[in-house]
Amino acid sequence: MKKKIMMTLLAVGMMFLGGRMTAEATPARMPDGVLFDSDYYAESNEDLMRAFGRDTKLLYQHYVTYGKAEGRKALPDEFVYPELPAPASEKGYTINELLTIYRTIIEANGITWDPSLKGNWDETIGAHDIYEWYNYMDSYTGTGWGTGFLEPYNIERNAYSEVQAMRLGDTVGHPDTRYYFEVLGWSESMGMIEIVAWGA
Numbered sequence: 001m002k003k004k005i006m007m008t009l010l011a012v013g014m015m016f017l018g019g020r021m022t023a024e025a026t027p028a029r030m031p032d033g034v035l036f037d038s039d040y041y042a043e044s045n046e047d048l049m050r051a052f053g054r055d056t057k058l059l060y061q062h063y064v065t066y067g068k069a070e071g072r073k074a075l076p077d078e079f080v081y082p083e084l085p086a087p088a089s090e091k092g093y094t095i096n097e098l099l100t101i102y103r104t105i106i107e108a109n110g111i112t113w114d115p116s117l118k119g120n121w122d123e124t125i126g127a128h129d130i131y132e133w134y135n136y137m138d139s140y141t142g143t144g145w146g147t148g149f150l151e152p153y154n155i156e157r158n159a160y161s162e163v164q165a166m167r168l169g170d171t172v173g174h175p176d177t178r179y180y181f182e183v184l185g186w187s188e189s190m191g192m193i194e195i196v197a198w199g200a
Helices: 038-043 046-052 056-067 095-108 130-136 152-168
Strands: 145-150 178-187 192-199
Touching: 038 046, 038 056, 046 056, 095 145, 095 152, 095 178, 095 192, 145 152, 152 192
Parallel strands: none
Antiparallel strands: 145 192, 178 192
16 A cells, blocks of 8 residues: 555645656646647647747647647647536536546546545544644555645646646556545635545
8 A cells, every 4th residue: 555645735736646746737728718738739849849938828829820730739649638518507617517527537548436545534534624634644544645726727737637647656657547536625715626635
């Protein structure tokens, strides 16, 4: 079993589980609704890197104006990009719909939803206040876990970052193939969904 560690996740969508993190580029939804990875686009087109550096706005403008017609790719082949549903309401996605999108992307990329990873969380760590969790690690029998935040307006980037982190796994060739998460609540101060997540 992985070492059990509690860490706070960065709000930019990087996940820490079992002491690992990823900071690689990930796709993001552009204002017109197109999924685009500006770092990938720049790095796979040296002429554009020289001309625009990593300026997302200029790179995307190039892609829309010229790149797509030239056959340049907006996204790396490393991910599966599932079709996502439109929001049920004209007001936009609900929190539950955003969580469904998050799960859909992770699972489309081969990671299995597995509630058993939680182990005896409810009887041990989870039975206590979040600020006291570290005191109850010794009797916990689940897998590696972490707490963090999901950004409502960047949920896809959060999900692809998590897929990258799971592929990294323990950093020595053992990727995570299973995950599970539960919502702790809404953080008013951060404007984000707070979660606890497990991976193995």
